[in-house]
Amino acid sequence: PQTFAELVYISGLSHGTNVWLGNAQELIKNKQATLMEVISTRDKIMTDLIYRGLPPKAAFTIMEKVRKGRGLEAEDIRLMKEYEVPQWYIDSCLKIRYLFPKAHAVAYVMMGFRIAYFKVHYPEAFYATFFTIRSNDFGAELVLGGLEHLKTKMKELKAKGNEMTAKEKGLYASMEVAHEAMLRGIRFLPVDLYRSDATRFLITPRGLLMPLTAVPGLGEAAARTLVEARVEGEFYSVEDLKTRARLSSAVIEEMSRQGCLQGLPATNQLTLF
Structure with a gap:
């Protein structure tokens, strides 16, 4: 055409x-x-x-x-x-x-044309919007593992064929788009305890900053509670974060695995000697 x-x-x-x-x-x-x-x-x-x-x-x-x-x-x-x-x-x-x-055909093509235009000319905005909408299917750990790691996981999922679950199909579709974005030179930055938005992927000079909801088990309501808690001031410890943001131990563990809690002591207790 x-x-x-x-x-x-x-x-x-x-x-x-x-x-x-x-x-x-x-x-x-x-x-x-x-x-x-x-x-x-x-x-x-x-x-x-x-x-x-x-x-x-x-x-x-x-x-x-x-x-x-x-x-x-x-x-x-x-x-x-x-x-x-x-x-x-x-x-x-x-x-x-x-x-x-x-x-109807014109409406479909107009929508596709607009999406294609932004994808070509404003890639960061396109991918940030796409993954914000599809955040439930976003595999943060897979993307942070690098391009080769992502390709390996995609092959593993594809090998399942018709045995893929609905969740795996959604994940695979998002992985394809993440793979494409990475090939275009767009970086994905891990969740930042203080800078990440609750639900939106943010465009930064270094890449796309993942939202708090990219942490497995951290839902939208909990993410918004965390944002409200950090507005009140910095967290003194993991214990303080867990209490003020009302996070479960499982979520705290996931955040730790993703490197979100680096530099944060476990408790509020001071070491005198």
Whole structure:
């Protein structure tokens, strides 16, 4: 595709039933019609037929029958032939069971186009937003392990094939995007006790700073409680953090494993000697 219009046609073809497979695909492959000529959306039938000279009401009625999968009646076929509509076009109408509206196809492509634009021109903002939305599927430890470690884990998951759980599928999808981001030179920074946002990935000069929710077991409510607690002042110890932020021992252990608690003593007790 080289134009926006072609992308709209492809969107229509991919969302219909019996529109592409065994229909438009064969017509294009056999050079009977081009991408711009085959039926891709319901509106195209009406405009094509009006362009060929059919009365607008008849063109609309035929479009409605085809897009609902009702096929064509003998009178419809006779009328189409009278106005020299190609046989391949008539046959295509008879195969279709559902047609996507052009307005929906345009909306899908516009959304995809916007996303693609930001992905190309504003990569940090794109990936920060993507992982903020998909934070539940983000594997912080996998990403922090480096590119090769991430690739190894992706291969292990992919080897499971259809045995992957829904959670693993979500994780794999996020890993693919993280892998892509890393190949583009974008770094992921570990959770910082004082600088990380509760839920959002932050853009920094050094890379994308992971949110507090990237710590396994640390949910959104707990992350917001932690943020409120740190506003009151620095934490004196792990014990102080656990008490003020109301964190479980399991979360504290995960934070320690990710290096979030470096330099923080275990308790508030002072060592005199």
